[in-house]
Amino acid sequence: QVQLQESGPGLVKPSETLSLTCTVSGGSINSFCLNWIRQPPGKGLEWIGYICYTGNTNYNPSLKSRVTTSVDTSKTRSSLKLRSVTAADTAVYYCAGWSDQKWAFDIWGQGTMVTASS
């Protein structure tokens, strides 16, 4: 069974780059597109973007200028980089696997809290 796990620093200084990794176990990103989603404290879910095993990417227009995603050659780790962070980027960040069959996110990581603060 495929599982996802986010990892990375819990604290990032304003204006710096947030970097997170999503590790896939029990499978690889060959079977789905890996999405990043966040939830600011007390707010709803916000889609950041995705990267597929083909290298195809798609990002939320509101974040596109600051976001980069990548997948390693083993197709078991994906990274998210968000540049020039502000306090508004403070959130729990999730990686999630998209199912083309269900047309929904059917695999989620547990999430990791990132705080943008000096």
Add this chain to the structure above:
Amino acid sequence: EIVLTQSPGTLSLSPGERATLSCRASQSVSSNKLAWYQKKPGQAPRLLIYGASNRATDIPDRFSGSGSGTDFTLTITRLEPEDFAVYYCQHWDNSPPLAFGGGTKVEIK
């Protein structure tokens, strides 16, 4: 850009009662592309319903989804204590951004 509006914002109900949650799209969407998730504090979202009306794996049959066009509904027939959570609808049509509704919180009355 499709916007999903969920109502009510909060639903105060007792265990055993029926919950009816609404998700309205700003324009008509394909039923195949509407999903519902349950979100509890400190936990990842959990897929409940996909394709507007298909229950995901291991989801109890007290959860059901319906609707078409711009109006979709998630119904929980008899609320169990573990059902008190926030529920989100979601849509994706390959045109960014992928949309989530603002959520409906189902709380214990």
